[in-house]
Amino acid sequence: MLQISIKAEEIFHLGGFTVTNSLLFAFLILIFLVIMGFVLRRKLSLVPKGFQNLIEMVIEAGLDLMDSVLGSRKRSEEYFPLVFTIFLFVLFSNWLGLVPGVGSVVLNQAGGGTVPLLRSPSSDLNFTIALALIAVTFVNAIGVSVVGIKSRVSVFLNFESPVTFFTGILELISEFAKIISFSFRLFGNVFGGEVLLAILAFLVPYLAPAPFMILELFFGFIQAFIFAMLTLIFIVTAISHEEEAHVVHQEA
Amino acid sequence: MDINTMRLLAAAIAMGVGAIGPGIAIGLIGGKAADAIGRNPEAAPKIQTAMIVAIAFAEAVAIYALVVALIIKFV
Numbered sequence: 007m008l009q010i011s012i013k014a015e016e017i018f019h020l021g022g023f024t025v026t027n028s029l030l031f032a033f034l035i036l037i038f039l040v041i042m043g044f045v046l047r048r049k050l051s052l053v054p055k056g057f058q059n060l061i062e063m064v065i066e067a068g069l070d071l072m073d074s075v076l077g078s079r080k081r082s083e084e085y086f087p088l089v090f091t092i093f094l095f096v097l098f099s100n101w102l103g104l105v106p107g108v109g110s111v112v113l114n115q116a117g118g119g120t121v122p123l124l125r126s127p128s129s130d131l132n133f134t135i136a137l138a139l140i141a142v143t144f145v146n147a148i149g150v151s152v153v154g155i156k157s158r159v160s161v162f163l164n165f166e167s168p169v170t171f172f173t174g175i176l177e178l179i180s181e182f183a184k185i186i187s188f189s190f191r192l193f194g195n196v197f198g199g200e201v202l203l204a205i206l207a208f209l210v211p212y213l214a215p216a217p218f219m220i221l222e223l224f225f226g227f228i229q230a231f232i233f234a235m236l237t238l239i240f241i242v243t244a245i246s247h248e249e250e251a252h253v254v255h256q257e258a
Numbered sequence: 259m260d261i262n263t264m265r266l267l268a269a270a271i272a273m274g275v276g277a278i279g280p281g282i283a284i285g286l287i288g289g290k291a292a293d294a295i296g297r298n299p300e301a302a303p304k305i306q307t308a309m310i311v312a313i314a315f316a317e318a319v320a321i322y323a324l325v326v327a328l329i330i331k332f333v
Contacts, residue, residue, distance in 0.1 A: 010332055187318050194321030232314040
């Protein structure tokens with residue numbers, strides 16, 4: 007029978023800490039990415055070929071896209087680690103959730119039921135909320151480090167006139183709305199995709215899930231891209247008050 | 259009507275009604291983007307990127323409705 011649960015299922019306990027299947031898989035993806043990084047680094051050559059060439063193409067495309075949003079390559083390289091890490095981690099946690107075995111290899115539980123051993127981390131609301139909190143915290147920290155804390159706070163608490171005070175409060179509410187929308191967009195897409203594939207596999211196991219798995223591949227990539235792109239755009243809006251600050255200095 | 263029937267109906271209505279707005283919105287965004295690319299084919303990459311971001315925002319609202327429907331059904 008179908009086992010669909012919004013909560014990630016617990017597999018084992020380490021002392022007082024429960025390990026869920028999505029946490030386990032998130033650690034596996036982390037180890038995979040780190041090993042990939044070390045493997046690439048050991049055999050770096052000036053003229054790239056093979057795997058290094060592929061990675062360089064992807065990074066080049068990412069940097070070009072960030073250039074078109076940020077304006078200069080120097081700025082892109084500053085924010086590239088955060089944005090591309092978010093993109094890579096979300097992309098692999100979406101895509102590796104489709105690998106055969108994830109979700110279908112089950113453990114027998116002491117109550118009689120079965121529990122999947124691995125589950126895509128981005129189908130776990132804990133992971134997506136954590137990632138959204140990290141992204142929004144970083145956006146604000148970058149804003150504070152670039153334009154100064156006074157300018158950043160004055161976006162939210164602006165006492166010049168009642169209208170700007172009201173828009174400041176709206177901006178503050180919108181920061182929290184960003185956290186919720188980031189996390190629920192990613193969670194809804196990936197968990198919804200998993201539910202869709204589970205129900206489809208239950209109804210028509212042969213051939214029908216195939217086009218939907220291609221759709222899931224596409225949506226997984228789009229969601230990773232959207233998460234990283236929105237983080238980048240929020241960084242741009244957070245640091246863009248720099249120009250306004252410079253204009254004020256010139257006028258004064 | 260007992261509670262289980264109501265749950266099924268509620269989940270279906272939540273998702274169904276919640277998909278109307280985003281469906282229309284995504285259609286409008288795509289149409290406007292196609293217009294803009296038709297006017298200025300050179301700016302196509304920029305328009306495409308902006309379109310994809312706007313579609314993600316619109317789709318997020320449909321995803322909220324999906325999450326509500328899933329919670330009604332499974333929790």
